[in-house]
Amino acid sequence: MMISVDIGEAGFRPAARIASVGVSKILQIGAKAAAMKREGFPVIILGAGEPNFDTPDHIKQAAKAAIDAGETKYTALDGSPALKQAACAKFKRENGIDYAIDEVTAGAGAKQILFNAFMATIDPGDEVIIPTPCWTSYSDIVEVCGGTSVLVPCDAAAGFRLQAEQLENAITPRTRWVLLNSPSNPSGAAYSAADYQPLIDVLLRHPHIWLMVDDMYEHIVYDGFEFVTPVALEPRLKERALTVNGVSKAYAMTGWRIGYAGGPKALIKAMAVIQSQATSCPCSISQAAAIAALNGPQEFLKDRQASFKRRRDLVVGRLNAIPGLECRTPEGAFYTFSSCAGILNKVTPNGKTIATDADFTDYLLEDAQVAVVPGSAFGLSPFFRISYATSEEELVEALNRIERACAALKGSILPP
Numbered sequence: 001m002m003i004s005v006d007i008g009e010a011g012f013r014p015a016a017r018i019a020s021v022g023v024s025k026i027l028q029i030g031a032k033a034a035a036m037k038r039e040g041f042p043v044i045i046l047g048a049g050e051p052n053f054d055t056p057d058h059i060k061q062a063a064k065a066a067i068d069a070g071e072t073k074y075t076a077l078d079g080s081p082a083l084k085q086a087a088c089a090k091f092k093r094e095n096g097i098d099y100a101i102d103e104v105t106a107g108a109g110a111k112q113i114l115f116n117a118f119m120a121t122i123d124p125g126d127e128v129i130i131p132t133p134c135w136t137s138y139s140d141i142v143e144v145c146g147g148t149s150v151l152v153p154c155d156a157a158a159g160f161r162l163q164a165e166q167l168e169n170a171i172t173p174r175t176r177w178v179l180l181n182s183p184s185n186p187s188g189a190a191y192s193a194a195d196y197q198p199l200i201d202v203l204l205r206h207p208h209i210w211l212m213v214d215d216m217y218e219h220i221v222y223d224g225f226e227f228v229t230p231v232a233l234e235p236r237l238k239e240r241a242l243t244v245n246g247v248s249k250a251y252a253m254t255g256w257r258i259g260y261a262g263g264p265k266a267l268i269k270a271m272a273v274i275q276s277q278a279t280s281c282p283c284s285i286s287q288a289a290a291i292a293a294l295n296g297p298q299e300f301l302k303d304r305q306a307s308f309k310r311r312r313d314l315v316v317g318r319l320n321a322i323p324g325l326e327c328r329t330p331e332g333a334f335y336t337f338s339s340c341a342g343i344l345n346k347v348t349p350n351g352k353t354i355a356t357d358a359d360f361t362d363y364l365l366e367d368a369q370v371a372v373v374p375g376s377a378f379g380l381s382p383f384f385r386i387s388y389a390t391s392e393e394e395l396v397e398a399l400n401r402i403e404r405a406c407a408a409l410k411g412s413i414l415p416p
């Protein structure tokens, strides 16, 4: 899924644990698009995984107040008591889960939480089942931690959701974790209670397996979709599940770097050991901001959701009107994950055959100056991801360009 680390420089020898890991394809495309922009090309970047809203004022004010009050020192290792209390209250209020204060942890983003959890639990050869398409970091973190990711492709017909039979078939005696993400980056697909139940039934039959759920996009769901998280559905899972969340996406706080999770005390303690030797506590000022986010008003989330929904409908509608593309309507997050199967084998005006989804996204970047990410970067082809967390004007212009670029392709020169 990733581009390997550059080992060309004389004298530099990377550790074996990063041999298959590197800078993500998303970042690589972003860098190329940014370079093109600097050269004067009017590139539209639909690759970023962050809302284009600003962090709300009451959250910024809380951070400023924390600075003025001298909250500028180390805090408790895996989150101040106030942040942990805010996380407990959130889990209770929004998910109906009772986590005690020593059952929650906070780190520098959900990414660090995932890293801490895998680092604290995975031994060489341990397996983590990850349905694809998935956020690129999952399998890389598992590999860095010495584990083996078992990627299970979930196609569009199944709503990009893992099915019970697939889970059952992927389980081995070495399976340590199953990692689920709802709503998903990159597909936007979400699991309802009915979607989760068969998976929970499988997990109950395999008590050696732990469940990690990434609920990062919980607050970005559409059309009345009812968000649920597995531990709320099946309390027996609580003793072997980590429920991960964060403030990055819901509160437009990607730069503040605060994520948190609830899980069994022993796991939370082990995760703190990892964090203690990596970053110590998350930034004290960001913790104050996250407390304001979690404890403060939540009504504005609905307005932001409505704005994302307008953009989702715009993007899905326009993509489905382009011959060769097919886009499932996502339940949540701010991504579309469209099939470009109907584009494969077509030929660009420069005479290049589009053989893969990466060829298609290269073509869109080079000829239409629109940066999107190929499905191969997320473990499922032939698809491409659009992040619609940008202005409607930019989206309309980008879709006009994609439409023109697809229309400019010549028919297949290969037999169908």
Ligand SMILES: Cc1ncc(COP(=O)(O)O)c(C=O)c1O
Pocket (backbone or CB within 6 Å): 049, 108, 109, 110, 111, 112, 135, 181, 184, 185, 214, 216, 246, 247, 248, 254, 257, 258, 259
């Ligand atoms: C599914 C998912 N989980 C976690 C994260 C990381 O979030 P954070 O900013 O809290 O590290 C991302 C970021 O793109 C994501 O898409």
